[in-house]
Amino acid sequence: MPVYLTGLATAVPPYEKPQSLVLENARHLLGPKFPAFERMAGSFMSSGVEKRHSLAPLEWYLEPQNWKTRNEMYLRAGKELFIEASRKALLEADLRADEIDCVVTVSSTGIVTPTLEAQAFLEMGFSQDIMRVPVFGLGCAGGVSGMAIAQRLAQAKPGSNVLLVALEGCSLSLRVDQLTKADIIATVLFGDGAAAAVLSATKPKDTNFVIELAPGHQEMWPDTLNIMGWKVEEDGLGVVFDRSIPDFAAEHFRDVVDRTLDALSMNMGDVDRFVCHPGGTKVAQAIEDALDLQPGALDAEREVLRDFGNMSAPTVLFVLDRVLKRGAQGNMIMCALGPGFTASFQPIAVVANEASNKRNATDLRKREGTVNA
Numbered sequence: 001m002p003v004y005l006t007g008l009a010t011a012v013p014p015y016e017k018p019q020s021l022v023l024e025n026a027r028h029l030l031g032p033k034f035p036a037f038e039r040m041a042g043s044f045m046s047s048g049v050e051k052r053h054s055l056a057p058l059e060w061y062l063e064p065q066n067w068k069t070r071n072e073m074y075l076r077a078g079k080e081l082f083i084e085a086s087r088k089a090l091l092e093a094d095l096r097a098d099e100i101d102c103v104v105t106v107s108s109t110g111i112v113t114p115t116l117e118a119q120a121f122l123e124m125g126f127s128q129d130i131m132r133v134p135v136f137g138l139g140c141a142g143g144v145s146g147m148a149i150a151q152r153l154a155q156a157k158p159g160s161n162v163l164l165v166a167l168e169g170c171s172l173s174l175r176v177d178q179l180t181k182a183d184i185i186a187t188v189l190f191g192d193g194a195a196a197a198v199l200s201a202t203k204p205k206d207t208n209f210v211i212e213l214a215p216g217h218q219e220m221w222p223d224t225l226n227i228m229g230w231k232v233e234e235d236g237l238g239v240v241f242d243r244s245i246p247d248f249a250a251e252h253f254r255d256v257v258d259r260t261l262d263a264l265s266m267n268m269g270d271v272d273r274f275v276c277h278p279g280g281t282k283v284a285q286a287i288e289d290a291l292d293l294q295p296g297a298l299d300a301e302r303e304v305l306r307d308f309g310n311m312s313a314p315t316v317l318f319v320l321d322r323v324l325k326r327g328a329q330g331n332m333i334m335c336a337l338g339p340g341f342t343a344s345f346q347p348i349a350v351v352a353n354e355a356s357n358k359r360n361a362t363d364l365r366k367r368e369g370t371v372n373a
């Protein structure tokens with residue numbers, strides 16, 4: 001039984017920062033504490049990131065923060081973003097919040113219990129018997145793995161509607177006490193954002209096309225725990241992301257894609273578009289090379305990186321949103337790498353809707369002019 005994507009929306013927090021401003025403040029804040037800062041400063045401008053959004057205003061990052069203040073900001077600003085992304089996705093799906101049976105919240109950049117979907121319960125108007133599935137720790141793979149979890153949950157209960165929300169406040173982990181090169185590169189790349197998707201086990205009737213989701217596929221490489229993750233430290237989370245990630249992708253991504261396609265009974269020729277998480281320019285390049293894609297094939301990926309930075313889990317859903325709104329059809333494979341080290345894949349097919357009874361209805365995949373820019 002297929003599952004259908006009936007709503008997809010993105011949201012970014014209100015504080016927009018051009019990369020030149022991030023560099024200026026990083027130089028002021030981190031430069032005096034990290035002797036090699038100037039040697040790495042060029043990466044701010046060569047990273048492909050032109051701007052990003054953050055959950056907190058600039059002044060917040062200039063003050064010392066700790067576990068309590070970071071998580072207070074995550075709760076306050078994250079809840080607002082959760083609500084905005086969810087409401088937009090529900091509008092797309094033409095559903096009320098109380099028609100959602102299950103909500104999957106994917107987030108690894110803050111800790112709050114009860115989790116965000118419970119914090120937003122009243123404002124959202126969720127039903128009292130909603131099933132809550134908070135998922136922590138998937139990192140950059142969270143958008144794809146979250147979609148795969150939501151797909152399985154929707155498939156398990158005919159007639160149900162599942163809301164997926166992927167939300168990250170990567171910038172809240174900025175550290176000025178224990179600086180490493182990885183911390184500087186994280187400041188170069190990471191931003192904050194959220195995306196929400198509505199999945200339904202009921203076929204939409206009033207669209208020309210439907211977006212079908214088959215079960216996803218994941219693989220974890222043994223003995224790769226140190227490539228990506230969080231270290232829990234005195235004043236917050238410390239970023240773990242190894243400089244080997246682009247080389248790792250260049251060496252191993254093709255093999256895992258081939259095994260995934262086998263598992264999905266597909267081959268390369270069946271895939272019309274890979275929809276990838278753009279972890280950084282070097283990762284995007286490594287994926288393009290590994291898959292023998294045409295130069296520029298990952299155009300939407302580079303645009304999302306340019307406009308929002310690497311927002312971890314929601315990033316790939318921003319890419320999917322652009323790709324669908326530009327009218328993509330056929331078979332797509334959404335993919336991302338994340339802590340584990342894990343590769344996660346979600347097949348998506350945009351196909352004509354034979355059951356359509358409203359030929360002129362506005363399709364999710366055709367709403368021009370509403371892409372975040």
Ligand SMILES: CC(C)(COP(=O)(O)OP(=O)(O)OC[C@H]1O[C@@H](n2cnc3c(N)ncnc32)[C@H](O)[C@@H]1OP(=O)(O)O)[C@@H](O)C(=O)NCCC(=O)NCCSC(=O)CC(=O)O
Pocket residue numbers: 040042043044046047048140141181182185188189228241242243244245246277278279280281282283310312336337338
């Ligand atoms: C950030 C960049 C655009 C910067 O490119 P540049 O050409 O300007 O610079 P560069 O690559 O030479 O790096 C500048 C200096 O930083 C160091 N450096 C780079 N990445 C580092 C890392 N992860 N940890 C520690 N140091 C690192 C380099 O060795 C070099 O130091 P020295 O000069 O001393 O040698 C690129 O490095 C990049 O795209 N890297 C990939 C980022 C990445 O791993 N993203 C994935 C996040 S996880 C994720 O999102 C999952 C996924 O991708 O699916």
